[in-house]
């Protein structure tokens with residue numbers, strides 16, 4: 001099959017393009033190489049994961065309506081997967097235009113071009129951040145009280161509201177992927193697990209928000225990618241105009257304190273941190289009810305945090321990675 005993947009130099013996008021290509025698919029990969037965190041990390045992902053497979057990442061910005069439309073119209077992929085976004089919940093108020101440009105304007109451009117070019121399948125990254133603290137635990141897809149804690153989460157919820165309005169009278173089938181805290185090798189240096197490991201390996205700064213009781217339903221990257229592939233295949237059973245959203249999480253929330261202890265144990269060292277007050281953009285607890293994903297594909301993310309963190313640690317301690325950690329951690333905006 002022919003895929004177009006946006007955000008291909010990003011954490012999830014680079015792994016997804018790698019997997020799709022090794023499975024024999026043709027992949028058109030695009031990314032605007034935004035500077036939210038060090039562009040060198042994005043370039044290195046492309047060099048190590050994609051260049052050996054002859055996948056090039058084209059420098060296209062999804063907020064450029066004409067560029068995205070020309071690309072989709074001329075390449076006619078069967079599947080468009082939109083991962084490009086301004087990620088992270090913590091940008092200050094004077095930076096929210098970055099969420100607007102990529103997550104609203106860019107998203108709408110990709111959605112509209114996909115529909116108007118009669119692309120059969122459209123999948124897009126949503127987030128567990130759509131739920132917010134008023135949603136019942138565990139989070140289910142049919143939750144009605146969706147009040148995101150952050151502007152970022154609200155843009156993802158907007159994506160979910162916009163999609164069916166165009167899809168319902170189109171020949172496209174769509175699916176929103178509510179990712180739950182995805183982690184692993186080649187991950188994002190703004191995320192707590194990455195910064196904790198970087199701290200023990202390179203002594204880079206780690207700000208620990210709150211008392212560590214915040215819980216996250218962590219999803220290992222390979223599980224996330226495998227689930228995306230299976231959820232794409234499952235759409236072949238659906239009729240044009242269909243759309244839904246799926247929790248992509250395993251349903252095992254663990255606290256930040258537990259994560260920290262685990263990293264101390266694996267590294268045989270101690271994470272040293274600056275305690276900061278808790279951030280109101282962070283949900284207190286995320287937990288996926290994974291019955292829908294299981295009913296669709298017969299599985300859910302299963303990798304234990306202990307195993308996934310160990311694999312991430314083994315990746316990080318490689319010399320060419322460890323040498324860059326301080327720069328990557330400092331680069332986060």
Ligand SMILES: NC(=O)c1ccc[n+]([C@@H]2O[C@H](COP(=O)([O-])OP(=O)(O)OC[C@H]3O[C@@H](n4cnc5c(N)ncnc54)[C@H](O)[C@@H]3O)[C@@H](O)[C@H]2O)c1
Nearest residue numbers: 007010011012032034061062084085102125127179181182
């Ligand atoms: N990693 C997680 O835990 C997680 C959780 C929930 C949702 N998500 C979502 O999954 C998707 C992928 O996340 P990630 O962790 O790989 O983040 P990432 O920041 O590593 O990847 C996103 C990529 O999109 C690119 N991008 C941003 N704006 C763009 C634009 N206007 N045009 C083209 N490219 C653009 C960036 O350069 C980056 O490489 C995002 O939509 C994110 O919001 C991620």
